[in-house]
Amino acid sequence: MSGRREFFRALISPATQRGEAExxxxxxxxxxxxxxxxxxxxxxxxxxxxxxxxxKILEEKPVLDFxxxxxTYCDECALACDHGVLDVEFRSDIGIASIEILKCMAWxxxxxxxxxxxxxxxxxxxxxxxxxxxxxxxxxxxGFCIGVCPSAAIKVKRGEK
Ligand code: SF4
Ligand code: SF4
Ligand code: SF4
Numbered sequence: 001m002s003g004r005r006e007f008f009r010a011l012i013s014p015a016t017q018r019g020e021a022e023x024x025x026x027x028x029x030x031x032x033x034x035x036x037x038x039x040x041x042x043x044x045x046x047x048x049x050x051x052x053x054x055x056k057i058l059e060e061k062p063v064l065d066f067x068x069x070x071x072t073y074c075d076e077c078a079l080a081c082d083h084g085v086l087d088v089e090f091r092s093d094i095g096i097a098s099i100e101i102l103k104c105m106a107w108x109x110x111x112x113x114x115x116x117x118x119x120x121x122x123x124x125x126x127x128x129x130x131x132x133x134x135x136x137x138x139x140x141x142x143g144f145c146i147g148v149c150p151s152a153a154i155k156v157k158r159g160e161k
Contacts, residue, residue, distance in 0.1 A: 024064040024156065026055065027071065027094045027141075028078035028086040035061040041083045049080035054143070062086075064094065066156065070118075070144030094141030095158040097123070097134050103153035106130050115145035115154060 025035065026046060038044075039060045046062050047055045052069040055062045055077065064071065071094060078086040105112040106126065115132065116124045123138035124145070141156045 024094055024141075024158065026050075026062055026064065026077045026086055027073065027092055028075070028081075028088060028090050030087070030090045034085045037083050037085050038062065041085075045080035045082065046077035046086055049076040051076065064143065066143030066146040068147050070142040070146070073140070073142070094143065095156045096136050096139050096141055097143075097145060097154055097156050099132055099134060100153045100155070103151045104132065104149075105151055105153075106132050112150065114148040114150060118144045118148050120144070 025032070029035065041060075044057055044062070047057055051074070052072060054064055054066060054069050054071060056065050057063075062077065073091070075088050075091070078088045078091070081087070099107070099115075101107045106129065109130070111129050113126065113129070113132075116126065121138045121140055121142070123135045123140075124132050125135055126132050136159070141158075143156050146154045146156065
């Protein structure tokens, strides 16, 4: 993780519940139905492999939780999976972020660029200091912007480019 991200992550409240993304899985699966095989997996090596600690196990399956960090696409969860569910061959973008205008401070006349500061993809475009918008062609759904947003205005949803 870069020093810049480390700095912004330090600002996140540990109590925050934002970034829960229970329908999003690590970005290395072919079919969602394959996650049924996770029920037979006892050691959950994908969960243990994630250095960003963004995986949690929900109903025996790995799901992403962006409340404290994001996905670096490091491949480690896929390399750790020995049940044929996650595989680097199936790597794809997690999804695309969106900003809820009514919640976003910069859409409501207050200067804020926390999301922009952590976005390595440079996928957030401002008009001057205000009105940020996601460039869907650049966003890879990494989720780093979610935990740093002071007003919980960002979500990542699966989507095709
Ligand atoms: S690719 Fe890396 S950071 Fe992303 S979920 Fe897998 S282990 Fe975690
Ligand atoms: S989810 Fe998209 S907008 Fe947010 S930090 Fe990642 S690339 Fe940038
Ligand atoms: S961090 Fe949140 S409140 Fe701030 S500009 Fe980005 S979306 Fe808006």
